[in-house]
Amino acid sequence: MDRTTQGSTALGRRTLLGGAAALTGAAMLPRRAGAQARTAPITIVINQSPWLDSFRRSIELYERETGARVELDVNPFAGSLEKQRNSVRASRGTTDLLIMNSTWFAEMYFGGFVEPIHAMDPGFRLDPEVYTLGDSIYFDADAKTLTPRGKLMSLPIAPIVPLTYYRGDLYRENGIEGAPLTFQQLEANAKRLHRPPRMVGIVQRGARGPASVSYDFYSYLYGFGGSVFRNQAANDYTVTLNAPEGRAALEYYLRLARECGHPRTAALEQAEVIQNYVTGRAAHMITVVAAWSQVEDRERSAVADRTEFAPPPSLPGLPTAPPLGHWLAGVSRNVPDERKRAAVQFLNWFQTPAAQIAYARGGGLPIHAAAYRDAMADERRYRWMKPLGVALEKSVNIFQFPEAAEVVAVLELGLNRAVAGEITAVAALNEMATQIHAVMAARGYRTALLEPLR
Amino acid sequence: MSLATGTGAALAVPAQRVRPADPDALWRWAALSPALLLMLGLGLLPVLNLVALGFFDVHWAEGQSELRFVGTAHYAALAKDPLFGSAILNTVVFAIGAVAGQMGLGFALALLCSKATRGRTFWRAVFILPVLLPGIVIGAMWKLMMNPDFGAIAQLLDLFGLPPVDWLGNARLALFSVVLVDIWHWTPFCFLLFLAGLEALPRDVYEAAKVDGASTWQELRYVTLPLMWPTIAVTFVFRLVLAFKVFDEVYLLTGGGPGTATEVVSFTIYLRFFTQDRAGYGAAMSVAVIFLIFLMLAAAAATRRRVQPA
Secondary structure, eight states: OHHHHHHHHHHHHHHHHHHHHHHHHHHHSOTHHHHHHHSOOEEEEEEOOTTHHHHHHHHHHHHHHHOOOEEEEEEOHHHHHHHHHHHHHSSSOSOSEEEEETTTHHHHHHTTOEEOHHHHOTTOOOOTTBOOTTTTTEEBTTTTBOOTTSEEOEEEEEOOOEEEEEEHHHHHHTTOOSOOOBHHHHHHHHHHHOBTTTBBSOBOOOOOSSSSHHHHHHHHHHHTTOOSEEEGGGTEEEEOTTSHHHHHHHHHHHHHHHHHSOTTGGGOOHHHHHHHHHTTOBSEEEEEGGGHHHHTOTTTOTTTTTEEEEOOOBOTTSOOOOBOOOEEEEEETTSOHHHHHHHHHHHHHHTSHHHHHHHHHTTOOOOBHHHHHSGGGGSGGGTTHHHHHHHHHTOBOOOOSTTHHHHHHHHHHHHHHHHTTSSOHHHHHHHHHHHHHHHHHHTTOOOOBOOOOO | OGGGGOOHHHHTSOGGGSOSSOTTHHHHHHHHHHHHHHHHHHHHHHHHHHHHHTTEEEEEETTEEEEEEOTTHHHHHHHHOHHHHHHHHHHHHHHHHHHHHHHHHHHHHHHHHHHOOSSHHHHHHHHHHHHHSOHHHHHHHHHHHTOTTTOHHHHHHHHTTOOOOOTTTSTTTHHHHHHHHHHHHHHHHHHHHHHHHHHTSOHHHHHHHHHTTOOHHHHIIIIIHHHHHHHHHHHHHHHHHHHHTOOHHHHHHTTTOSTTTTOOHHHHHHIIIIISOOHHHHHHHHHHHHHHHHHHHHHHHHHHHHHTTO
16 A cells, blocks of 8 residues: 555656656647647558659648658559558558559458448548549448449549550641540551651550550450450459450550551560650550659650640540559558548548649649649649549449459450460450450359350 | 498497497487477478468458368369469470570589689689679669660660660560570579589599590590589589579569460469469469479489489
8 A cells, every 4th residue: 555655656756747848848849749649640551653752742741731640651563462461361450551453452342351431430421522433432242342332441542544645746747636536546646657666656565464464455445345344333244355346456456566566565564665655766655644744754754745645545436445543542450440540531631622632733643523623734734634534534443353363364464465476366355255254253253255256 | 320331340249239229319309309390390381381272262251261172173273274384384494494504604614713823713703793683683684684675785786787686575585585684693603513513623633634644625524524423413403493483583574474485383373372362272383383393303313313323
């Protein structure tokens, strides 16, 4: 008892002294320290992408405005997925906010690794002008589909879709009018500007990678009215890749590569495609909108201010159909509650129009329609915004199931072999369709095959 | 054991005088056992785990893993895997090409260096430089050099009026190019082992050969090569196993393409295991490759036993 009393007395003195010091310190600190004490620090696992710097600037703005602390754990594309898998599969996660790519967010939803946002913050209100990107931010766990009837799982961070980049200066010099909005226009213009070896009409991404040539090809496939599966939303996984539309798309893709493309198309990755374009060796490229900052960087690009942007082409009468290669932010289920709440607090801030306009000014790709209506979208520097707004409206979420990586691997190999000239378009499509059907059948999906192309 | 020496003296030792057991043996085993258990645990458990995993499919739901027994289905599927067959073939071609090049070059360089009378330390340092570089640096460096648009090799060819060569994008050249990079990377390893072997050879045999009037070729053929045989065999096995495991160069230079031209087994396992998250199938593939490496080592050991007495 005495010991307790003595202890209490001693503690009381220390508390008193400590409290006085803390009060003095608190009076000297800026106001944000109070917020910092209330909000748990969070870790965001993210990939090294062209839009990373702009996201980092947004984080810095968030920290300044709220006093919260955010740590970015930056990894290469494949490394980011590995880190996320390791974290979410552990008994206690090491990363709070997962920045998930379109190729693996379904794996995280279906695996039960992402906490629905309203489970952490029932009062969270998704701004109705935030792009839902093929409804990929929702998940109905019972129906196993991505639909607004399900729960809100994530918020878009980077609405990545491809755009057509074309040399406006060369168009003017050669008397070519209008953007290449149809495949016919793109082919004609690319052929007209094709002057090898100094300049190729178009540079395409034909290499095999985690999601390389397949991502390049989706714009063509869907723009021709084709698809990989018949209707994923209705759980109909009939493989339609080798339909006549798919054949027309692949034959067109190969013809472009052969007749007005880069001689090494089969070996070109995204970085090399952009490199060829920014060094002025290509008149067109269809690549992710995030590359705009590289293209417009006067210190690194020979084509800064000479480039115009358009949504990817399509057949007359069909809409543009850019594939989503977007990034979503979801909160990991296996982290402490206070960190979950802190992560949701960040998402809530990030979706505001003010934060989105600041994000765009910092080089980011806004996820809020208000940013695309803002006066900045009329500035020459941000001339990609309007085509992007159009493209986002028509964007296609290519895969809506967790085994997408297996299907992508089949597409990568088959398409790369076709581009390299190892096999014909018809053989490639039939082969890929058979393999994709096998993957889906083995996983128990309702699937079927079309008659092989001849 | 001394009874088995075959000497008359040893045979004369009466059996009852042989100590039945070393009283310290138990203590020695007890002292060693923690380390042995640790070594066995670290070496065997992961392999056993891999073997077991190869009979299951792994799925995730509600944040928990679900294991479903599939028997030998994964092993049966290997035969139909379009990548696995190409990968095995390419890996064998790669390993034979790369190891042959490295051993030939490494031996030649070691011979030259062992005969150098001046600057031996300098040459040794120069020759071992590539093996000290990290794989990521080598991949980046050679990818840039082999780029036909602006790479150093293309510029060099241009000086002679030759067109650029698509080293990594041409299906007929890609594997050859990766082999070249691997030869550049790992020749120093062979060089070091061969040089150490050459410097340890007895000088008197060479002096005797000289007295007998042996030419340089005869000296190499009848003195150096037979004496170096154990070193050559060990280097060959080391390099063959390492070449079979090649990953970083393929990952960085070609990503297995174009098509399947440079697909190798380690890369296929990586794709199936990690990119596609097929842990069970990836495990089965890994076990199959481990088995192949064991076969290869057994064949190498048998060859060594057959050839060594000659």
